[in-house]
Amino acid sequence: MSGALISARMRAAVGSPLASGQPFAVEKGSIRDLAEAINHLHPLYVDEAYAQSTGHGSVLAPPTYPSYNLALGAPLEALTFEFPVGSILHGSDDWEFLGDIHAGDMLTPQGKLLDLYEKQGKRGGMLFIVSEITYTNQRGEVVAIYRPTEVVIALPTA
């Protein structure tokens, strides 16, 4: 179903893959940077000996670590808007955590355009773009699925 903001061409793009970046190595330094950014220097995240003593092969990454490589712009670049764009907001985050992520892992992100819907807001039409990024490790295990929503506010047309 198309609406005022969603053209048939945009609708047809739902389900298609999105540029989601190259495979990336999980590094101790970037785990520590994230742990510091949320002020949570848990020994599992920053102390290799502690992590190993509790059955982890290496330090553990905090749950939302894959956002280290997030490509929030990808769905915006993949769509051609046929209305004047006012502003773009990050609308929501939705994570499924399916497996541990450790330093030394290699994660491959795979994105797709999951859904499009629109609402009429106080400031005009709002287009909601839901994407899905699946993170798979070097053993082929899906360790996290991230579904962010970006909101595109349309400028009122005269």
Next chain:
Amino acid sequence: MKTQPYFDDIRLGEEIPLQVREPLSTRSLVKWAAAVRDFYEVHYDKDFARSIGLRDVIAHGPNKCALLGRLMTEWIGEAGRLHRLSCTHKASNFPGETLVCRGRVKDKYSKDGRHYVECEVWVENQDGVVAAPGAATVSLPSRG
């Protein structure tokens, strides 16, 4: 060390006995930007933020979500697991504000040998204005 919570002791409707409180500053925003490599100017360049109608730079939405993740992982301890976490960004937060992450138990059930607890979670500011309501699913060890 904090006490490990057990599934058996969780009561419906109870507030999670832990809050995460993080003061926001331009420095804390830049630390997040660098950690996740999100260099959108609205998070550290006040002139840019003002040019799009904001009074100051704003905190990253995923930063608030990650702080909710910290709330849940701190609460459930090393024997618990965080399975799902979501939040919707309803309001901007600026340097000078304090983010307060809280949660409340909505449901508990056992399935396939795991003991799940569903929580309502949210980020509010120091005045109680809710910026990011959401939900989290965790599992906890059982004494049974």
